[in-house]
Amino acid sequence: VEEVSSQPSRKTRVSRWFEGLRNENQLSLVLSLIIGAVVGLVIVAFILLTGRLAARMYPPGGAGWRRILVPTLGSLITGFLLYRYFPNARGSGIPQTKFALFVENGRIQFRTVIGKFFCCAGSLASGIALGREGPSVQIGAGLASVIARRLGLSSERVKMLVPVGCAAALAAAFNTPIAAVLFSLEEILGDLHAPVLGSVVLSSATAWMVLHLVLGDDPLFHVSGYRLVHPAEFAIYALLGVVGGLGSVCFVKLLLALRKWFMGLPRTTAWIHPVAGGLTVGIMGFFVPEVLGVGYNYVERVLNGDLVLHTVVILIVLKIVATAVCYGSGNAGGIFGPALFIGAMIGGAVGSVAHNLLPAITATAGAYALVGMGAAFAGIVRTPLTSVIMIFEVTRDYTIIVPLMIANLISFFISFKLQRQPIYEALADQDGVHLPSSRSRTQPLRFQVAQAMREPPGILPVDMEVGEAAERARRNVADALPASDSRGLLGMISKWELESAIAQGNSKKTLADLILARTSAHDSEFPHVHPDHGVEVALERMGTTGLNVLPVVSRASVRRLLGVVTFEDIMEVYGLLRMREVAKE
Amino acid sequence: MNEPAKRNDESPAPSFLGTLVLVFAAIAALFAFDTMMANAEHAEDQAEAQRLFTEGQQLARQGRNSEAVEKYRGALMIRREDRHYRLALARTLMASGKPVDAESAVEEVLSRDSLAVTGIF
Numbered sequence: 001v002e003e004v005s006s007q008p009s010r011k012t013r014v015s016r017w018f019e020g021l022r023n024e025n026q027l028s029l030v031l032s033l034i035i036g037a038v039v040g041l042v043i044v045a046f047i048l049l050t051g052r053l054a055a056r057m058y059p060p061g062g063a064g065w066r067r068i069l070v071p072t073l074g075s076l077i078t079g080f081l082l083y084r085y086f087p088n089a090r091g092s093g094i095p096q097t098k099f100a101l102f103v104e105n106g107r108i109q110f111r112t113v114i115g116k117f118f119c120c121a122g123s124l125a126s127g128i129a130l131g132r133e134g135p136s137v138q139i140g141a142g143l144a145s146v147i148a149r150r151l152g153l154s155s156e157r158v159k160m161l162v163p164v165g166c167a168a169a170l171a172a173a174f175n176t177p178i179a180a181v182l183f184s185l186e187e188i189l190g191d192l193h194a195p196v197l198g199s200v201v202l203s204s205a206t207a208w209m210v211l212h213l214v215l216g217d218d219p220l221f222h223v224s225g226y227r228l229v230h231p232a233e234f235a236i237y238a239l240l241g242v243v244g245g246l247g248s249v250c251f252v253k254l255l256l257a258l259r260k261w262f263m264g265l266p267r268t269t270a271w272i273h274p275v276a277g278g279l280t281v282g283i284m285g286f287f288v289p290e291v292l293g294v295g296y297n298y299v300e301r302v303l304n305g306d307l308v309l310h311t312v313v314i315l316i317v318l319k320i321v322a323t324a325v326c327y328g329s330g331n332a333g334g335i336f337g338p339a340l341f342i343g344a345m346i347g348g349a350v351g352s353v354a355h356n357l358l359p360a361i362t363a364t365a366g367a368y369a370l371v372g373m374g375a376a377f378a379g380i381v382r383t384p385l386t387s388v389i390m391i392f393e394v395t396r397d398y399t400i401i402v403p404l405m406i407a408n409l410i411s412f413f414i415s416f417k418l419q420r421q422p423i424y425e426a427l428a429d430q431d432g433v434h435l436p437s438s439r440s441r442t443q444p445l446r447f448q449v450a451q452a453m454r455e456p457p458g459i460l461p462v463d464m465e466v467g468e469a470a471e472r473a474r475r476n477v478a479d480a481l482p483a484s485d486s487r488g489l490l491g492m493i494s495k496w497e498l499e500s501a502i503a504q505g506n507s508k509k510t511l512a513d514l515i516l517a518r519t520s521a522h523d524s525e526f527p528h529v530h531p532d533h534g535v536e537v538a539l540e541r542m543g544t545t546g547l548n549v550l551p552v553v554s555r556a557s558v559r560r561l562l563g564v565v566t567f568e569d570i571m572e573v574y575g576l577l578r579m580r581e582v583a584k585e
Numbered sequence: 586m587n588e589p590a591k592r593n594d595e596s597p598a599p600s601f602l603g604t605l606v607l608v609f610a611a612i613a614a615l616f617a618f619d620t621m622m623a624n625a626e627h628a629e630d631q632a633e634a635q636r637l638f639t640e641g642q643q644l645a646r647q648g649r650n651s652e653a654v655e656k657y658r659g660a661l662m663i664r665r666e667d668r669h670y671r672l673a674l675a676r677t678l679m680a681s682g683k684p685v686d687a688e689s690a691v692e693e694v695l696s697r698d699s700l701a702v703t704g705i706f
Contacts, residue, residue, distance in 0.1 A: 034605075034608055034609075034612075037612050038608060038611060038612055038615070041612060041615035041616055041619055042615060044619045044623075045615060045618060045619050045622065048619065048622040048623060048626060049622070051626070052622070052625075052626060147604070147608060150604045150607075151601055151604050151605070152601060210616075214616075214619045214620060214623050215623055222665060297662075300662075306658075
């Protein structure tokens with residue numbers, strides 16, 4: 001018997017419709033439209049605010065000292081705000097968004113959105129050589145998360161709406177609705193067949209419409225129509241792919257190395273690190289103003305062949321260094337824009353040389369700058385499909401698409417060969433965050449480590465002596481025990497390691513000495529699993545390491561020990577131990 | 586069988602309808618803010634383009650053609666569709682002895698109206 005509500009007559013038709021939406025799948029579609037509109041409008045405000053502030057802070061033709069002072073002061077103020085109030089708003093925003101999506105159930109705080117908006121607007125307007133698109137993605141994802149949570153939706157629905165916000169943000173920031181959809185699926189979700197495709201398309205289209213309504217129908221870059229002049233040009237475009245790939249690898253390696261160095265400095269000084277980026281870009285900007293800010297004006301100029309070769313070459317070097325220092329030192333801003341800038345300059349340089357040497361069979365430098373943008377984007381961000389569509393959308397030039405695809409793939413391949421880990425994954429790794437790979441996300445799991453894991457056995461403090469630790473280990477059935485210091489887990493110490501240290505007369509040494517010797521010889525990482533891993537992964541790692549126990553750590557920090565999983569635990573979830581007992585009986 | 590999804594927070598969710606009303610109010614406010622900012626920027630851009638064009642004209646009258654070309658190009662970066670700016674650029678390029686550049690500068694105008702550039706070439 002259906003329960004009849006006693007009060008339906010009091011409800012208006014509208015409120016009943018909204019109530020009905022709560023339990024309907026169509027809610028996702030309605031929310032996609034709403035999120036698309038909100039995110040589109042916020043990103044348009046972000047673009048306008050950043051542009052207008054920048055025009056006032058370091059106007060073209062302004063005094064040279066301003067170009068040093070403004071970025072330095074800007075990075076000092078935003079650096080302090082990021083350190084004190086908005087620690088999650090540092091950097092690009094893409095790794096943070098993926099972290100929120102896969103580890104935090106799509107939860108991004110409103111405070112982070114506010115911090116990202118104002119700190120990025122401040123740092124980009126003061127001339128910091130970073131981009132606005134990565135931050136836009138985090139702002140969009142954050143707004144989607146906040147709206148969904150305010151509406152009281154389940155974690156699953158919140159997670160589904162995060163990529164919807166990302167797509168809307170990118171569509172508005174870059175004016176590229178198709179590339180925004182692809183990026184959300186290819187990079188954020190890592191699955192081109194994700195079930196949220198419909199919602200992502202809707203939000204991207206809505207944000208794009210909002211952008212057009214407010215700012216009109218202008219592509220990001222205006223370029224002349226370029227075409228292939230001679231089939232021999234394919235070879236030069238392939239060469240551009242090689243140069244773009246090598247340039248991308250240099251940029252990524254430099255950025256990661258500088259960031260690692262800054263992260264090694266005392267944590268209490270983190271608020272002042274961004275000033276290193278501001279001062280560096282300021283000094284560069286004093287001599288070469290083109291290096292300041294996002295620099296899309298100069299991208300457009302090189303796309304139209306308006307920059308001479310030596311300026312282009314100088315800009316390649318300066319922008320790579322400026323962006324790496326600004327990002328590495330902890331300023332807020334992304335690497336999408338700089339990737340396009342660096343790529344356009346690399347393409348412009350290759351094109352200028354090619355056109356000077358072989359004028360009859362080559363297009364002008366602008367065509368190569370266009371292809372170079374895609375090549376660097378594919379090499380740095382590692383989303384080859386998105387980069388082809390994005391270059392097509394930002395320029396609306398279809399004629400150069402085949403050379404673009406060739407150069408992109410070559411650049412992607414070279415970048416993959418020389419820098420295995422994609423930049424966003426490497427950045428997350430530096431923060432101790434282990435994002436799940438696309439393979440592990442899409443693989444259907446029968447049993448997860450979370451189902452098999454148990455409370456950690458006695459944790460050994462790293463200042464304990466080897467002899468005492470060996471005594472404790474002998475009383476334990478597991479092959480290895482976790483060792484930790486005040487900041488968390490440092491690794492697992494196996495029984496045979498302890499026994500062999502005693503045999504060598506090192507029983508008075510501490511566990512820290514043992515771990516230090518081991519990590520310096522091999523790698524600072526230790527074998528571990530995450531709760532969402534399949535138990536097959538745990539078995540595989542046990543086989544590789546020869547241990548019958550592995551630590552289970554959080555994806556948010558590899559040093560946060562959640563438990564351990566033993567070989568017997570895994571057998572137990574498969575029911576094999578019970579079978580053995582039955583057989584014995 | 587689908588079970589009802591668990592709510593994200595244990596605390597009571599804010600009013601569903603109230604949140605939607607808040608979001609729509611935010612959309613309206615943001616739209617008004619963006620439009621105001623965009624209009625202000627547009628007006629500033631137009632004034633800047635006009636300033637560059639006027640400076641370009643003065644330089645061209647003084648015979649400083651290469652500087653005038655730079656000013657015209659700057660103005661055209663802001664107002665791409667402006668036919669007068671484009672024709673002024675082409676005239677100055679012709680006067681500088683660069684007919685090929687002049688032709689490419691007015692290519693778009695020529696494609697729309699072949700009589701528009703009478704007197705330049």
